[in-house]
Amino acid sequence: QETLKIGVILPYSGPFADAANQLQAGIDLYIAEHGDEVAGRKIELIKRDTGGPAPDVARRLAQELVVRDNVDILAGFALTPEALGAAEIATEAQKLMVVMNAATSVVTEQSPYIVRTSVTIPQLNYAFGTWAYEQGIREAYTLVADYGPGIDAETSFAKGFTEAGGTIVGADRTPVANPDFSAYVQRVADADPEAVYIFVPGGAQPAAIGKALVDRGLAPPDIKVLGQGELTHPEALESMGETARGIITTFHYTLERDDPLNKAYVDGYTAANNGREPDLFSIGGYDGMHLIYEAVKATNGDTSGDALVEAAKGMAWDSPRGPMSIDPETRDVIQTVYIREIQEVDGELQNVIVHEIPNVKDPLHGAAQ
Amino acid sequence: MAEPDIVLRAEALRKNFGKLEVTRDVALALPRGARHALIGPNGAGKTTLINLLTGQLKPDAGRIELEGGDITSLAPAHRVRRGLSRTFQINTLFPDLTPIEAVTLAVMERERTAGQFWKRLAAHGDAIEESFTILSQLGLADVATRTTRTLPYGQQRLLEIALALATRPRVLLLDEPAAGVPKDESAALFSVISALPSDISVLFIEHDMDIVFKFATRIIVLVGGGVLLEADPETVRSDPRVREVYLGHGHG
Amino acid sequence: MRRRSRWSPFEILFWLAALLPFILFPTYLPLASQIAIAALFAISVDLILGYAGIVTLGHAMFFGLGAYFAGVISVRGWGEPISGLLMAGLFAGVIGYIVSFLITRVQHLALIMVTLGLGFLTYELANALPWLTGGTDGLRGIRTWPIFGQFKFDLWGYTGYAYALAVLFLCFLLSRRLVNSSFGLALRGIRENVKRMPAIGADHKGHLRLIYAISASIAGLAGALMAQTTNTVALDSLSFERSADVVVMLILGGTGRLYGAILGTIIFLVARDQLAGINPQYWYFGIGILLMVVVLFMPKGILGFLARIVERRK
Amino acid sequence: MAEPLLEFRDVRSGYGEAVVLDGISFALPANGSLALLGRNGVGKTTLLLTAMGFVSVARGSIHWRGQDISRLAPHKRARLGLGWVAQERDIFPSLSVEENLTVIARPGRWNLTAIYALFPRLADRRANMGNQLSGGEQQMLAIARTLMTNPSVLLLDEPFEGLAPIIVEELTGAVRQMAADEGIALVLVEQHAEVALRLTQDAIILERGMIAHRAKSADLLRDNATLERYLGLKLGA
Amino acid sequence: MISQIVIVLFDGFAFGMLLFLLSVGLSVTLGMMNFINLAHGAFGMFGGYVAVTVMRQLGLPFLAALPLAFIAMALLSILIERTLFRRLYKAGELNQVLFTIGVVFVAAAAATFTFGTVQQVIILPDWLRGSAEIGGVRFGIYRAFIILVALIITALLVFGLERTRLGAQIRAAVDNQRMAQGLGLDVERVFAITFALGCGLAGLGGALAVEIVGLSPSFGFQMLVYVLIVVSVGGLGSISGSFAGAALLGIGDVAGKYFWPEIGSFLIYLLLVAILLVRPLGLFGKR
């Protein structure tokens, strides 16, 4: 019986190491829960480190995994440039490539063998923009990190919001590695908008910008603070404390979502990871493994890229994040977008789901054609 | 009086470091073939004057002429190319090059061939020949291929001069060329200097009066940044002011 | 002086060994070509750091400019590799020459920091022009045509390595000639004692500008090679990490010796590949120890250490 | 008899494998003075470095007021009272003149006032950085800096190099006076044998790392034959 | 408008002071000792971890955690200096660079192993949170605290290093180790003390920075660039230079971002290059 080799390419070291670790923990949890054998084949993971955003390294690793290690499937890909770098190899080698995080729309268009199990930024924010207008917000200021994802977020939120009838009264972009937000926050304060939309990378920036806002008196209920889910991840919440109350975010995964599947997942994850809770990366890896398992089952162990991609198209399942499926046309993820607000539950601040938008597709795939 | 053929001329040179006037209204004329000495108390401004003449420092006022051309605002390297070379009071050599390499480099810089990155060094045979000749002239032929830093101090002082000669100077300014060289060797060093071709003008700084009086044909005495006296050795030796501020009572 | 420029048996052996991956380790060809590219980049830095004493923490600027240039013309429809490569090298060289006027104004820490600052500015500029560079996502749609219209870049990396190795070798020949030329001697003079240079009539700033432009151009070639052999270019090609890594590899191998640049690159990247293969998360612990050990026991770099052993044997 | 201040007993020392000094013995009494003569490269500087502990003793021993200091760290020897002036001056370039003087000063007769009285030039230049001095000024500063540590013995390595004749005259006067007034002992390395011999009581001539000749300075000054043999000098010429 | 300018100046100054606190230790080790310690950020990182750990595990207050971070890093650095770094003083700058980068790698691996890759959080005491309104302008309290600490540190250092003999002794020992010893200076001790001071300050800076820039094993790399910028702009060997440089960079950066947000990410580097081209020795540099 042959092993099923999966080459996992992630930035295990460097500034994105935490994302890689969380994603890997999601993968590991799935294997632990579902056994390391599927359709009669034993799963073997071969992990490769890119060390940061390094598309040429990612590509080389993919190449080596294919020619030297004979992997059947490429997986991982936390960062868009790395996914783009490896895409050509998936095509040439005709291997299934499961993108478990990289969130720019175009990723799946780069190779017919790419399937994504995470999220796209427009998916979250276009719908969010529309929703914000529906809540009665008419004017918003956007403040996003000045890099690909931030710009995607800015454009798609603005698109959803303005198409619904809202007005963007100001838009600033902050440097990606920005330790101090005071200048930008002051500009927002000067504009005195009804709402501010924020997108910053995870890590230390969410808390920093949250606190900077409060220092200027820019806090709910005086102003609506909107953002993508990273803004209120657990460590940021802890650091912001009381000041986080009332922030509204859009996300595809919510730790506190009340659902038995999610609860089991969170418990299993925390138990396996010293109490660390799962996040967006974890769920991308977890569902990515689910897709691989189910696809291999469906093909009865045939691991040719074409067979696996066919099996993945249209696949639908219940994930801890909620119901999700793979769009048969774009091979991209279709899922529920959750709008959450920071509220106090049992004396603790957490993300409470206030609205659900089911079956959201990436809005840009159509536009590109 | 018939003006002798002046090669290097300075007029009304002035330099201040903050409040300190290091060079005040110095005028200087160096005839062709001169063997002049520049003496004066410590801190009188001798090294500074050389730095001004060669362009390491910019004068606050005044004018410098080399062979009749104004060089006051020329960069040091350009002055060297016009024929004004110097040595340093404290060795300023290329420690990890060999003497032959260092001198060849100076020759090639003069010939403007140092930038030819496509041509092998060995192909510059003429330059290597010439620098070997210069080294031989100063008695450095035997050590031409040793690393400079391993040479005895006295030979390093000679290499300073070799480097200056490689630029084919018309005027050579030597700042205490014999400093740190033992007494018997320093006399030998000065014999070499005084035997240089007679169309090279030399101005040297030196504190050893035995040497100054023996090798200089004329002496300029600098005190407090200004020229106190310029005269032949005998006059200087017996000038009471020079005794007072510089010579003391040892040299009668 | 003559001795320096003759080929030693070690050198011939070395370049023959560079052909081994084709036969012995064909599955390592992608790594081998990445090493060849990095080695070329390291040589470009050695020319200024090892030979002219210009310490830089921003040389990825030229690597990236070369990479983007080759990438952009390919995206815009010109994927012919060799002409693309040459144009990219020229482009980086011209920018290098312009930048050199700033570089030669400063020394020591200020020099390092100006190179670093310019590197970051270029990085931010590329980030600010997504319509041209693709921004953070990287440039999409690079298609490199077959070399001479014949040799396609294959999945195994045969063509890629052959191409990279050939360019590395040619640039090495050029650099070798350069450091053994009168210009190379002038550079050593500058490194040994800049202050003395004007006093022998040298236009040392002119020399520095020339070598900086040449070095920038070679770095640009390395970047273009990367773009062409991998069809990827992203901001990381301009990043501070890349600038720092190359300096680390160079010092590791030994500065002021072209083979030091190559050897350092090989050791660093192979060690990294092997260590990361064993443990993708903690490999840099091993790298850190490697660097520390080299400094403590081989202060002249690995090549300097080897050279001493060979000398002792004699 | 009182314990000598500084004593070398059959000292051998050198750099690495190379032996530079061998079989050196001498004793310097509390207010004695010793001229160290010899041609270039015979090891005069090395002898002073050995006394200071920068060159380690391979055989024999060095004693300070009877105590064996052969293995003592240099800074501790300096604190015992050895005052060394290096041949290369070694001014601290990033310190001002005054900082150079005060940075490692120890209390005693020599303080800023006394130093500035001895070297008025330094008083003028007190705010200059060490590397902004003329060559001769640096030499003065090197001597002055060591005086500021108020040593019991001065180890001077060619201290008159690059100084104007008149300064040399003043300085020799000052050194003579120190010896007379304060009983500071002196070890003087000097190319100019005449100057050195006039300043000291005893003299040693080194040759190839060994002591070739010992004499009273006054006698040696008159002994032209010996001087010419070992130093190649003709005095009074 | 006035109030906006006031607040931009205040925020910029506070940001500058944060940079100052992170880098002042380096201006001691690099600026005064000439030791290129690229592991400076790594000491800062461990200082941060010390603070986080003693607050979390031992429940110590923030104000107690700060000196502990200083002391822990000072002690650690003495250990490392005595065993490793002292061999490098004469090894040449490139070797110092390589070695200390090696240290950064090892430190990052050690931190990942011990603390994981997760962002660490410091919970400030309530009195340091939020903002205070004075004359219609809201000032962040923690920012004011940073300014205060920076001023105290500057005063102590300028007084302790630039105005006393210790500072001159450090420079003397660096200029010429042999001569300094020959005059009676215990060079090893001076170096050990200086190093401990520099690294202790790094630890303190790290602990203070966690609240604003966060803390993870890549802290050492991330901070390195900022720290080098401040030291070079300030000028080597000058504490007051670092202070002025940091203030200028901080205010320049924040004011620039406020008035021209489009070039926000270029600003600090533009300032760096411009200042160094005009003043290659930095604002207060002597060497």
Ligand SMILES: Nc1ncnc2c1ncn2[C@@H]1O[C@H](COP(=O)(O)OP(=O)(O)OP(=O)(O)O)[C@@H](O)[C@H]1O
């Ligand atoms: N960069 C500087 N800044 C301030 N003062 C300086 C500087 N350089 C030199 N000086 C001062 O200028 C004066 C003249 O110095 P210079 O080196 O020209 O003297 P000199 O005549 O060569 O003396 P010596 O015979 O001792 O070498 C000295 O007092 C010196 O301290």
Ligand SMILES: Nc1ncnc2c1ncn2[C@@H]1O[C@H](COP(=O)(O)OP(=O)(O)OP(=O)(O)O)[C@@H](O)[C@H]1O
């Ligand atoms: N660091 C060193 N390593 C090896 N050999 C050395 C070193 N320093 C000096 N020497 C050698 O030791 C011998 C004695 O040198 P030293 O400097 O003591 O002589 P010196 O009598 O002071 O000469 P000078 O009159 O030129 O100052 C010389 O042969 C010299 O080459």
Ligand SMILES: [Mg+2]
């Ligand atoms: Mg002088």
Ligand SMILES: [Mg+2]
């Ligand atoms: Mg000597």
